[in-house]
Amino acid sequence: MTQETRIITHCEQLSLEQMKLNFNHLAQEAAKHQKSFTDFFETLLQTEIEGQQNRTRQALVKFAGFPAIKTLDDYDFKFAVGAPKKLIQELSSLSFIERNENIVLLGPSGVGKTHLAMALGYLATQRLIKTRFVPASDLMLQLATAHRQGRLDEFIKRHVMAPKLLIIDEIGYLPFGREEANHFFQVIAKRYERGSIIVTSNLAFSQWHTAFAQDATLTAAMLDRLLHHSHLVQIQGESYRLKEKRKAGFLTTLNQHEVASGKVVGQN
Numbered sequence: 001m002t003q004e005t006r007i008i009t010h011c012e013q014l015s016l017e018q019m020k021l022n023f024n025h026l027a028q029e030a031a032k033h034q035k036s037f038t039d040f041f042e043t044l045l046q047t048e049i050e051g052q053q054n055r056t057r058q059a060l061v062k063f064a065g066f067p068a069i070k071t072l073d074d075y076d077f078k079f080a081v082g083a084p085k086k087l088i089q090e091l092s093s094l095s096f097i098e099r100n101e102n103i104v105l106l107g108p109s110g111v112g113k114t115h116l117a118m119a120l121g122y123l124a125t126q127r128l129i130k131t132r133f134v135p136a137s138d139l140m141l142q143l144a145t146a147h148r149q150g151r152l153d154e155f156i157k158r159h160v161m162a163p164k165l166l167i168i169d170e171i172g173y174l175p176f177g178r179e180e181a182n183h184f185f186q187v188i189a190k191r192y193e194r195g196s197i198i199v200t201s202n203l204a205f206s207q208w209h210t211a212f213a214q215d216a217t218l219t220a221a222m223l224d225r226l227l228h229h230s231h232l233v234q235i236q237g238e239s240y241r242l243k244e245k246r247k248a249g250f251l252t253t254l255n256q257h258e259v260a261s262g263k264v265v266g267q268n
Helices: 003-013 017-032 037-064 085-091 113-126 136-148 152-161 178-191 205-211 216-228 240-247 256-260
Strands: 102-106 131-135 165-171 196-201 230-234
Touching: 003 017, 017 037, 037 113, 037 131, 085 230, 102 113, 102 216, 113 131, 113 165, 113 196, 131 136, 136 152, 136 165, 136 178, 152 178, 165 178, 178 196, 178 216, 205 216, 216 230
Parallel strands: 102 196, 102 230, 131 165, 165 196
Antiparallel strands: none
């Protein structure tokens, strides 16, 4: 067995995939440029670390459950004239996550709230931060199912508390019943000052009780926790999807008032 074969075997036994793939050409390069052994070995180790981090990033993206990959570079600030670009760029540092702070994205349908939430979430995964994305309606179904099966505490521990960043999309898109509202309150209360949340909603805070079983007291208690350490991002403008439909000739006249008043229904 040659030395090269032995090295490959050792790397396989230790699950050092990148070292196995790169040690040969890195050794040749080190010899060519007369690098020291320690310089060569450091480069080899760095290659393995980068490879492992890339695999971790891929696993984190899969765990997050994004319906699509969105980035801040893809966001059209020229169209969404009401989006506070400076604030969003500041939030992209992700320091809010280290401080267990929240982000609340408010605005009419179609202005890119979900895009921004997913973009910040994807950025978090690329910085090796465990993240989970879930529509509010799906989260409520999952919580209700776990409650019926007697494993609510286990579900909250694994799916609500485990992620460093939890993204809950489209609050208010569908109204919740009493039990669902109570479950949602538990999510906010348990993560309060223990983990960051990003939420999106097309409802003003004064209307949130309509989405939570008309319970003004519960809603106030929930908002108190959600907003205590939070960054409010309010976005104004017309739906981007409706703009595209108008370009294609499907819509001839539509004004911002019609969108804001709910005469035109779309997804966030």
